[in-house]
Amino acid sequence: MSETAGRPIAPLRVTPDKYVPYRYAGASGDFNPIHVDGEFARAVGLPGAILHGLYVMSLVARAATAEAGGDPRALKRLSVQFRGMSFPEQEIEVTGEAVADPDGRSETIALEATQGETRVIRRGSALIERS
Amino acid sequence: MTLKTDAIGKSWPAHEYEVGREKIREYAQVTGYESPVHFDRDAARGAGYRDVVAPPMFCVVYSAGAMGPVLFDPEVGMDFAAMVHGAQEFEGGEPVCSGDVITTTPSCVDIQERAGKGFYVFRTESVNQDGAPVVTGTWTNIVRGVGS
Numbered sequence: 001m002s003e004t005a006g007r008p009i010a011p012l013r014v015t016p017d018k019y020v021p022y023r024y025a026g027a028s029g030d031f032n033p034i035h036v037d038g039e040f041a042r043a044v045g046l047p048g049a050i051l052h053g054l055y056v057m058s059l060v061a062r063a064a065t066a067e068a069g070g071d072p073r074a075l076k077r078l079s080v081q082f083r084g085m086s087f088p089e090q091e092i093e094v095t096g097e098a099v100a101d102p103d104g105r106s107e108t109i110a111l112e113a114t115q116g117e118t119r120v121i122r123r124g125s126a127l128i129e130r131s
Numbered sequence: 132m133t134l135k136t137d138a139i140g141k142s143w144p145a146h147e148y149e150v151g152r153e154k155i156r157e158y159a160q161v162t163g164y165e166s167p168v169h170f171d172r173d174a175a176r177g178a179g180y181r182d183v184v185a186p187p188m189f190c191v192v193y194s195a196g197a198m199g200p201v202l203f204d205p206e207v208g209m210d211f212a213a214m215v216h217g218a219q220e221f222e223g224g225e226p227v228c229s230g231d232v233i234t235t236t237p238s239c240v241d242i243q244e245r246a247g248k249g250f251y252v253f254r255t256e257s258v259n260q261d262g263a264p265v266v267t268g269t270w271t272n273i274v275r276g277v278g279s
Contacts, residue, residue: 014163023161027154029195044212053216058162058188065187070166072226075187079220079269 006097009109012063015091024055053082056120060111063094064126077127084118105129134244134277138207142238146197152183152229159186182229190221190266194255197235201253209251209274217273224264232260249277
């Protein structure tokens with residue numbers, strides 16, 4: 001994962017139910033048919049409707065925020081790269097390693113999200129500051 | 132075909148979004164947040180927020196309306212059939228709470244070709260009703276099969 005080995009954070013495991021893409025589409029406003037229409041998704045060469053990448057990023061954000069006791073103010077920055085596709089009804093696991101920053105108040109967490117053998121999000125990096 | 136880079140430096144009109152409590156609850160619920168600060172006004176106020184507070188990634192909800200016209204701008208000219216969302220970064224400032232009015236201004240930071248792919252980088256700057264920065268977003272879209 002990261003070049004520098006850090007302290008592993010508590011992993012976050014979520015199995016989104018089959019309706020999550022619809023509910024996330026409604027919550028976010030992103031109704032791209034590859035997320036909500038399995039027939040359309042297959043017509044463009046996908047195995048079926050796929051989860052929104054930004055939904056999976058929200059799980060990465062939640063894993064990082066949980067490290068700071070769930071305080072949403074603590075997450076100062078989050079960057080990710082989207083790689084593989086992910087699907088409803090299969091478990092997603094977010095793992096990370098935290099490295100304390102020299103200032104002692106903040107830490108940087110290297111994160112990734114996987115589903116089975118697929119790396120869905122890689123090179124995630126979160127900066128958290130405890131108040 | 133050479134990659135079109137005319138849109139570098141271009142900015143688009145600001146987009147205004149008024150944050151509602153039910154929208155925060157809806158977003159927090161589907162993304163699995165359980166803390167009462169995202170659902171209950173008294174709990175949020177008790178924790179020092181003005182009102183129910185949005186989870187950090189709620190920024191995609193109020194930024195999306197700003198990014199729509201950017202992605203469809205012919206001057207940018209992205210081929211959607213060959214496009215993927217490659218990377219995303221958010222850097223946060225003031226928390227966003229129910230009742231806030233968030234204004235987001237998008238711009239194009241960079242367009243370049245690497246290994247036959249077009250890398251399109253956009254930035255969104257979001258401020259609240261007091262002019263305080265709430266989030267800076269960096270959106271990278273990758274389009275296959277561009278360039279010579």
